[in-house]
Amino acid sequence: MTSTTNTSTTTTDEMSLDAPARVCMPWCRTNDGHEGEATVDQTCWSKDRAIPLETEDPVSPERLMGTPRDPVPYSVTYLEAPLGESTRVCVGFGDLFSIKYTPAEARRLAAHLIERAEVAER
Numbered sequence: 336m337t338s339t340t341n342t343s344t345t346t347t348d349e350m351s352l353d354a355p356a357r358v359c360m361p362w363c364r365t366n367d368g369h370e371g372e373a374t375v376d377q378t379c380w381s382k383d384r385a386i387p388l389e390t391e392d393p394v395s396p397e398r399l400m401g402t403p404r405d406p407v408p409y410s411v412t413y414l415e416a417p418l419g420e421s422t423r424v425c426v427g428f429g430d431l432f433s434i435k436y437t438p439a440e441a442r443r444l445a446a447h448l449i450e451r452a453e454v455a456e457r
């Protein structure tokens with residue numbers, strides 16, 4: 336009889352559904368400490384801020400995922416802070432995907448976007 340070896344790197348603590356409450360970030364949309372969630376799920380999320388996109392093809396994201404999605408394409412920003420990790424500034428396209436930035440990276444991106452918008456409107 337052979338036995339298998341569990342090679343998973345997930346610890347019991349990460350999978351615990353009885354994790355104690357964490358201290359939520361001031362901007363956390365639930366602000367409930369995420370008690371009872373698995374430790375790996377104890378992420379603080381901010382409210383979304385969405386910008387409808389005028390020139391983006393609304394069909395593109397549907398084709399990308401193969402299922403109908405939001406008929407109006409939009410860009411979204413939000414914050415996330417997984418337990419024990421630094422806060423990330425996230426920029427997404429609808430709910431299809433997002434890119435995570437450090438606060439410093441987000442400031443550089445914002446400065447570049449403002450500069451590009453000012454050049455575009457000249």
Ligand SMILES: [Zn+2]
Pocket residue numbers: 358359360363364365366367368369378379380
């Ligand atoms: Zn939270």
